[in-house]
Amino acid sequence: MISQTEPLKTKKRHVICMASDFFYPNTGGVEEHIYNLSQCLIKRGHKVIVITHCYDDRVGVRYLTAGLKVYYLPIRVFYHQCALPTMICNIAIVRYILIRECVEIVHGHSAFSVLAHEVSMIGKLMGLKTVFTDHSLFGFADMSAVLTNKYLQLCLCECDACICVSHTGKENTVLRAKVRAHKVSVIPNAVDAYTFTPDPSQRDPNVVTIVIISRLVYRKGVDLMAAVIADMCPRYSNIRFIIGGDGPKMWLLQEVRERKGFQHCVTLLGSLKHSEVRNVLVKGDIFLNTSLTEAYCMAIVEAASCGLKVVSTKVGGIPEVLPESMIYLTEPNVTSIVAGIESAMKDLKNGNILCPYQCNKMVRKMYNWMDITRRTEIVYNRILLNKNKVLGQQLRSYLNCGVWPFLLVISLMYLLLQLIERLYKRKHIDIARDFKL
Structure with a gap:
């Protein structure tokens, strides 16, 4: 062979x-x-x-x-x-x-x-x-x-x-x-790492921005996503969620946002064109993936290419995708995901992170279409x-x-x-x- x-x-x-x-x-x-x-x-x-x-x-x-x-x-x-x-x-x-x-x-x-x-x-x-x-x-x-x-x-x-x-x-x-x-x-x-390039100037230094870009369906863990938002927003005044994507589970995020009064810290962008994804990613410090099953997650590779710290559930083929220095792996439950986000926030505060441009070079070397x-x-x-x-x-x-x-x-x-x-x-x-x- x-x-x-x-x-x-x-x-x-x-x-x-x-x-x-x-x-x-x-x-x-x-x-x-x-x-x-x-x-x-x-x-x-x-x-x-x-x-x-x-x-x-x-x-x-x-x-x-x-x-x-x-x-x-x-x-x-x-x-x-x-x-x-x-x-x-x-x-x-x-x-x-x-x-x-x-x-x-x-x-x-x-x-x-x-x-x-x-x-x-x-x-x-x-x-x-x-x-x-x-x-x-x-x-x-x-x-x-x-x-x-x-x-x-x-x-x-x-x-x-x-x-x-x-x-x-x-x-x-x-x-x-x-x-x-x-x-x-x-x-x-x-991933086209020449398209998904970092731009740290787009980040807000006064808050920790968590970006989620996903189809809002059950297997993408939207229920976990909503529970994490409901748990973290009341405890951290400087946290912001930007969520891009649409699907049958959109109503759940809208309900959490409206009923809990999280309009100031949760932004729902709805459906995005692929050409718009990079401009959303560069605004974030952390990328969150809550999938319940995944053979290979393109979204976390695109986020890593833009220099974000990735927090993801440890399911399917996700542990094979990125090295430990670029991802925080969690169990598919609220407690573990919240702990992973808090670890990423602590590292961001202490400056214990890789340079965004170094992350882009690593992704470019690991995953290229040719x-x-x-x-x-x-x-x-x-x-x-x-x-x-x-x-x-x-x-x-x-x-x-x-x-x-x-x-x-x-x-x-x-x-x-x-x-x-x-x-x-x-x-x-x-x-x-x-x-x-």
């Missing part, structure tokens, strides 16, 4: 299709990962396209920076920014795109993304290589986790390679999706050596997952592909591409 740090001996140009329900203009960690990875792959000479579903004002083909071509398919959102898992309704258009763009590798992102799994399975039936990046952690006990894990097992049983963003995420994916460990690589996310891209290229080069399986062997792999009816779905997908091949032959698509019809 090729090592993740081994330099490439030969450089081959790949044609890659990034597939996910999560992409711009929607914002989030997965969207940013796909965009930045695509840009770096293009810089290194590869061709990259993106397949996602349409948004309210965006459907059809769009071109982004560096000529990144994005197909916004006419598919409506069904639930939480994801399309309906029909498995067969989008076969014709996906096949057309993959042939027209001469795609060699299909790279799906996010276990929640239905479109990523569908495009990957269609690509595999067409003889293409497939890669999947898992950005999240899942449990094993509740019914939703059981169903999600079984669906993920079905979708990944024929995947050529998987990528996880942390070693904890790798263990989680191997257990819940029953993927062979040797097929899973660990490649973390990265390094992540080179490591991803190694995965691409490795899977191109894999031999394609015939339909019978693929069906045998799906059969081992224990869901026999799914064999009928895969068989139907294969038959539809063969029918479409007769109706719309590949040579006609090649002609259309050559003449840009």
